[in-house]
Structures are given as C-alpha cells and as structure tokens.
Amino acid sequence: MKREQLIREIFKKRTYLCVGLDTDPEKIPLHLRDAEDPLFEFNKQIIDATRDLCVAYKPNTAFYEACGAAGWETLKKTAAYIGASHLRIADAKRGDIGNTSERYAHAFFRAMDYDAVTVAPYMGEDSVKPFVTSPEKWIVLLAHTSNPGSADFQLFGDKHKLFEEVVLKSQQWVGSGQLMFVVGATRADRIGHIRKLAPDHFFLVPGIGAQGGSLEEVSLHGMNKDCGLLVNASRSIIYASSGTDFAEAARREALSLQAEMSSFLDRLA
C-alpha cells in the first residue's frame, strides 16, 4: 500500500487504528480451541468485527512461530484474509546482513502478502535496505520502543542519544514513502521530540491500552498534517472478552478508539 493510499484511508475511515493480532493459543476463547485452525478462526472474527474501524493489522510473528509450521501457515492465511484494503504489518523485528535480510524480505513480501515489516536497526544500513523492494512495501524501523528495556540502549549516548541517531541516519537511506518508525506511547513527550526529527514520516505507536499510553497525548504530540500516526492496540482489543462475545467486545473497544481518533483528526482540519 502506497503512502497516498494509506493517508486517503485514514481520512476516509476517520481512524488511524492498527489492530495488533498477538494471537495466543492459550488466550483465545475456549469455544474456538477445537477449530481446525483456532488462531485463524480467531483472527478472522476479529478482522470481520473491526475492518471498518482500522487501517492496519499487525500480527506479531512470535505468537505464530510458537505454534511451529502450522502457525506460519496461519500468518500467511491471515495476510490473505485481510486483503489489500488494509496495511498488513508483520511485526517481526528482523534484521541481518544484506543477503540474509533479502531472504526475510522475500519471506514476508513475496512468500506471504505483507506490506510492511518491523526491523531492528542494530546491524545498520545493509541490514535495513534490502526490505525496500518495491514502492508499496514499508520498513517500520524500531526507534524508541514502549518497553522498560528501551532505556538500556536506546537512550545510550551523551547529549545525542542512540534513538535520535537511528531516526536521523535512517532517513538518509529510505524516504518517507517507505519508512516508518516505531515510537512507543509510554513517553508522549518523546513522541513530540521525534516528530521534530522526522516531520514527514509515519510513526507506528504501540503501548496504548495494556501498556498504559494515552491516545490523546500521543495524538497531540505525534500528529503531522497527513496524520502521520498508526496507533496500535493489541491485547486491549483482541482479549476484551474471553467469552463467545469476544468479537463484539473487540469491536466495542476498537469503536471507542476510532471515535476518539475521529475527534483528533478534526483538529487537523
């Protein structure tokens, strides 16, 4: 999905929600566990219930890999089921030497139908650039993550911090049409700071919901004129209920976030 289409979808649907499909076999409702592919059945119902309320879905590969080859098949079927109407982000946090990153790009962009992959920056330019394979494919580079350990190395440096170096240097490699940054919601002041370093880029923002970030703060500090945000919620949506009503409960949660997002988009007008 190209940048222009993503922006169009955001303003048309009045949402910049990304639904995180962190689908865990031990957390899905009991009545689904006997299905042929329980994770896929769960994802399908979540997707059906939230399609009109979000512009992106983001399965985290860890949950699928934990199920072995069957989980990998579910990951593929999930991308196909979502279809080209939404940005499909494989939250894989990959990154390796050039010829190897190229294989990861193949895995997510060709063997499966994902539009974007999250990438860890530690190995530098030749680990990142192989993911730029065609104009509608995206790299989502970790900049400042939402977890407690983000302080360990991302804040390394004296005046100038590592996450700043990552945001500045990577812009020389890939343009804003194919590069987003992961910026955690848990420190909203830092989102404003990173917005100054990368005025045009989209940010994928995890940390709303279960991790405690505020949607209002994130929107206030992170938006640019194109919106420039994809705000992710995973557990707070997909596990809103553990009963047979899980999909309706997920829709309620997504709807509440979408309504808030719609009002923040009004401020841009």
Next chain:
Amino acid sequence: MKREQLIREIFKKRTYLCVGLDTDPEKIPLHLRDAEDPLFEFNKQIIDATRDLCVAYKPNTAFYEACGAAGWETLKKTAAYIGASHLRIADAKRGDIGNTSERYAHAFFRAMDYDAVTVAPYMGEDSVKPFVTSPEKWIVLLAHTSNPGSADFQLFGDKHKLFEEVVLKSQQWVGSGQLMFVVGATRADRIGHIRKLAPDHFFLVPGIGAQGGSLEEVSLHGMNKDCGLLVNASRSIIYASSGTDFAEAARREALSLQAEMSSFLDRLA
C-alpha cells in the same frame, strides 16, 4: 548443552567450528531439487559429512522462512537430526517486549529443539532475559557484527561505543554459562578488545570465509583459556561445490578449518 559440555566437546574433537546452515533453495545442487524436502536433504548430507569436525550448527532462520511453513518444518527437522551432540544455534536475531520474547523462546527452545538463539539487543533487558529459560539454553547477543553496516550504530557514542555498552551491561543480566556474544571476524583487533571486556564469555564469530575474516587473527585475539570461541563458516563450507560431490567438498573445507583450529588449541596447552 551446558557450558562444561561445550568446552569438553571442543577439546575432545579439537575444533571450535560452527557450520552455518544458510541453506538456500536456489543454491543447493540441482540433483537435490526434486527431493521431497530438498533443504532437509541438503542439510542431512552436510551434517553427516561434518559431524566429527564441528561442535555447533547454526541455521539462519531467514532462509527457511523464505520457504514458508514448509521451511519452518525443515528448521525443526534439522534440529532433531543434529541431535544433542552439538550446540544447535537458531540464528534468528529476535528480540521483543517481554511477553513476546517469551513466545520466541518457546518457539525455538520448546516447539523446536534449539539450544541457543541469536538476539538483537536494541530493546534492552526485558527483551533479552526471557530467553534464559533453563541452564542449558543460551542467548547469543549481537555485539559487533561482521557486516559493513555494523559501523552505523554499533560504533555510536563518543569515547564509549554502543557495542561496548551492550557487552558490559548484558553481563549484569545473564552469566557466562548462558550468554555468548556475536563478534564479527572482519575486525580482529576489535575481538581482542571485546575479549578484555568479557574475559569469560564465548564469542560466536561469523565472517570467516565468504566475508573475508582470518581464522588465525580471530583465534589469536579472541581465545581464552576455555577456548571461548565458536567460529562460524557458512557459504565457504556448504557451497564449496554445487555438484553431486557437495558433501565431500564441504567436508574438505571443514577439515581444513578443523586442522587449523586444532593447531591453535595446541597453543592453549
């Protein structure tokens, strides 16, 4: 595999070779491509030909993921085929927030039989520690990699560099019985420096062979009294011949490295 067993194997077999199974469907010999599982057939023959010459095998997950669910199955079968006699390293470069890294640990250590996983440090302590699941499982943390892009962020910092911070800080989280560092062979002087920062830890050293690093330099600067090195070679061994003699050619390459290693181990005596 526990540290003591690994050291015992190194001195018994007189080798610290790790064979990298970067098995690419487009590079394996033509006569194998009609096999039921060509990648596994290739791996089996490479493993049979090199078992006595190495102490570890390291499949890079990218090459298997590029083949979809079938590749993931091959990855699992490969670990089982190698068996507990060798350290089985999944070169996956994973790392995510705590509950997610825990799922990756499950994927490699429980759903499959790997003994070690390579981990990218960018997300910090809570992304690394979930891989410490039991005393015979290892984290292999990226410190200073062998690729050109390693200079982009790993050398970030004024006097004190990021890779040094990674090596020093992570030792506070995990002991030398479960933590190794990836240290590229392409800058042997830096291996000596990192050895001073981490005198007891094993280093997994890629970059010999196709990437141009010297085994002698690496051994000279990197060894400690327990050997402390696993030197990886991938392409130079597994693609030594593209013909029906690929396994014999791989053995010849591995044997030549093992003979050199044996002489370097003599110097420790």
